[in-house]
Amino acid sequence: MDYNRQSLLPLEFTGEPGVGKVLIIGGAGYIGSHIVKRVLERGMQTIVFDNLQTGHREAVIGGTFIQGDIGDERILQEIFAAHEIDSVIHMAADCLVGDSMKDPLKYFNNNVSKGLNLLGAMLKHNVNKMVFSSSAAVYGNPTRVPIEEDSPPLPVNPYGETKLIFEKILESCKVAHGLQYISLRYFNAAGADPDGLIGEDHHPETHLIPTVLMALLKKGRKVPIYGTDYDTPDGTCIRDYIHIVDIAEAHILALEALHGGEGSDIFNLGNGKGFSVKQIIQMASTVTGRTIPVIETQRRPGDPPILIASSEKIGRKLGWFPRYEKLEDIIATAWRWHRTHPHGFRSSSLKKGGKGWT
Numbered sequence: 626m627d628y629n630r631q632s633l634l635p636l637e638f639t640g641e642p643g644v645g646k647v648l649i650i651g652g653a654g655y656i657g658s659h660i661v662k663r664v665l666e667r668g669m670q671t672i673v674f675d676n677l678q679t680g681h682r683e684a685v686i687g688g689t690f691i692q693g694d695i696g697d698e699r700i701l702q703e704i705f706a707a708h709e710i711d712s713v714i715h716m717a718a719d720c721l722v723g724d725s726m727k728d729p730l731k732y733f734n735n736n737v738s739k740g741l742n743l744l745g746a747m748l749k750h751n752v753n754k755m756v757f758s759s760s761a762a763v764y765g766n767p768t769r770v771p772i773e774e775d776s777p778p779l780p781v782n783p784y785g786e787t788k789l790i791f792e793k794i795l796e797s798c799k800v801a802h803g804l805q806y807i808s809l810r811y812f813n814a815a816g817a818d819p820d821g822l823i824g825e826d827h828h829p830e831t832h833l834i835p836t837v838l839m840a841l842l843k844k845g846r847k848v849p850i851y852g853t854d855y856d857t858p859d860g861t862c863i864r865d866y867i868h869i870v871d872i873a874e875a876h877i878l879a880l881e882a883l884h885g886g887e888g889s890d891i892f893n894l895g896n897g898k899g900f901s902v903k904q905i906i907q908m909a910s911t912v913t914g915r916t917i918p919v920i921e922t923q924r925r926p927g928d929p930p931i932l933i934a935s936s937e938k939i940g941r942k943l944g945w946f947p948r949y950e951k952l953e954d955i956i957a958t959a960w961r962w963h964r965t966h967p968h969g970f971r972s973s974s975l976k977k978g979g980k981g982w983t
Contacts, residue, residue: 645669645670645709645710645711645712646669646670646671646672646708646709646710646711647664647669647670647671647672647710647711647712647713647714647880648672648674648704648708648710648712648713648714648752649661649664649671649672649673649674649688649713649714649716650674650675650695650713650714650715650716650717650743651674651675651680651715651716651717651718651758652671652673652674652675652680652685652688652690652714652716653673653675653677653680653681653682653684653685653690654675654679654680654684654716654717655680655684655814655824655825655826655827655869656716656758656811656814656869656872656873657673657675657680657714657716658680658681658684658685658686658823659818659823659869659870659872659873660714660716660872660873660876661673661685661686661687661688662686662687662818662822662823662873663870663873663874663876663877664688664873664876664877665686665687665688667877670688671687671688671689672688672689672690672691672704672708672710673685673688673689673690673691674691674692674693674695674704674717675690675692675717676692676693676694676695676717677692678694679827679828681826681969681970683970684823684826684970686822686823691704694739695717695739695740695742695743696735696738696739696742697742698742698745698746701742701743701745701746702746702749702750704746705746705747705749705750705752706750710750710752711752711754711884712752712754712755712756712880712883712884713743713747713752713754713755713756714755714756714758714876714880715740715743715755715756715757715758716758717735717739717740718735718736718758718787718788719731719732719735719736719784720760720784721784721831722762722782722784722785722925722927722928723831723925723926723927724784725782725783725784725787725927726782726783726926726927729783732783732784732786732787733783733786733787733790736784736787736788736791737787737790737791737794740791740794741794744794744795744798744804747804748798748802748804753802753803753804753805754804754805754806754880754883754884755795755804755805755806755807756806756807756808756809756876756879756880756883757791757792757795757806757807757808757809758809758811759788759791759792759808759809759810759811759891760784760785760788760810760811761810761811761812761813761865761893761895761932761934762780762782762784762785762788763778763780763785763788763789763792763810764776764777764778764779764780764785764810764929764932765778765779765780765781765785765929766779766781766929766930767929767931767932770899770931770932770933771895771897771933771934771935772893772932772933772934772935773893773935773937773938774810774891774892774893774935774938781927781929782926782927784927788810792808792891795808795889796889799889804889805883805888805889806883806889807879807882807883807887807889807890807891807892808890808891808892809872809875809876809879809892809894810891810892810893810894810934811867811872811894811895812864812865812866812867812893812894812895812896812932812933812934813832813833813864813865813866813867813932814832814867814869814872815832815834815866815867815868815869815955815956815959816834816868816869816870816949816954816955816956816958816959817869817958817959817961817962817963818869818870818958818962819870819958821961821962821965823962824959824962824963824966824969825869825959825962825963826966826969826970828969833848833864833902833905834866834905834909834955834956834959835959835963836848836849837905837906837909837917838909838913838956838959838960838963838964839963840917840918841913841915841917842963842964842967843967846918847918847919847920848906848917848918848919848920849919849920849921849922850902850903850906850919850920850921850922851902851922851923851924851925851928852922852923852924852925852928853921854924855924855930856930857901857930857931858901859901859903859904861901861902861903862901862902862928862929862930862931863899863900863901863930863931863932863933864899864900864932864933865895865896865897865898865899865900865932865933865934866896866898866900866905866952866955867894867895867896867934867947867949868947868948868949868954868955868958870948870949871894871945871947871948871949872894874945874948875892875894875939875943875945878939878943878944878945879892879943882942882943887942887943890942892936892938892939892942892943892945893934893935893936893938893939894934894936894939894945895933895934895935895936896934896936896947896950897933897934897935897936898933898950898952899931899932899933900952904952905952905956906919908952908953908956909956909960911953912953912956912957912960913960
């Protein structure tokens with residue numbers, strides 16, 4: 626084998642009953658790193674694969690880390706040949722709505738075409754279980770709120786289109802090859818690890834809650850409010866915010882369901898509550914005790930006015946319920962991370978600088 630890897634957590638794993646070695650694609654990213662932490666806490670053997678385009682090596686707190694891109698078929702084939710992988714969590718994707726409107730081909734290439742390489746490697750090596758990171762963006766402008774899984778998927782931006790296309794590919798692979806999958810349609814991921822070990826660190830940062838909190842830590846920065854003329858009570862977009870730990874727990878339950886014989890399915894992940902941009906800013910001010918500077922500007926193309934989830938289905942079928950239901954608790958964990966890591970992972974004492982494929 627012609628690769629280098631790092632094993633950060635040389636423990637004696639017992640493994641979750643029925644769940645073997647898990648390959649987490651994109652495990653160095655914001656959501657992925659929190660999933661890795663939760664998977665390790667459950668005693669599962671973990672391989673993390675990430676190109677570090679937007680992820681951080683320091684965010685991967687354990688397991689085996691391999692650097693590479695799913696566009697490289699050779700690397701994927703070698704990983705599956707070298708490791709007895711039982712299931713895959715697929716997180717790797719470009720995920721900025723505005724950017725997808727400007728450069729749609731990049732999104733179709735990274736989120737769809739490269740994903741075909743991963744599916745090809747899985748099928749060749751008889752790995753037939755995947756948990757897929759999807760998005761509420763598949764719904765576009767919903768016809769009813771809260772949004773249920775049977776709502777018509779009508780994406781209004783290329784990012785949402787790519788997620789919907791890949792879901793359709795998964796379904797086709799189920800029919801043709803017996804692939805079993807669970808697709809989790811996230812609403813707005815937020816918050817940070819309650820231990821304060823890992824959190825959100827994007828460059829540039831486009832998510833609302835970290836943008837608000839970082840404005841308090843960096844002089845001269847203001848929070849942009851994109852559009853104040855939406856058909857909502859205060860004129861700003863309304864979103865459903867779900868804590869990152871709750872998202873991670875849903876992945877564990879999805880893995881267990883697949884290994885327990887549950888069939889393929891699609892689930893929403895959200896709190897079932899909507900908060901406007903102005904409400905988020907006000908709550909952040911309350912949590913931090915500080916006034917947050919803002920600037921009102923034009924709408925962003927591709928932003929639906931309201932996205933609120935119904936997560937009743939995943940609660941009924943997988944027993945998942947959000948632990949962090951209160952907005953102030955979500956923001957408080959994010960504030961702890963940003964306050965102690967004002968420069969993100971560059972502030973972290975975990976900095977190691979990993980090795981990758983050669």
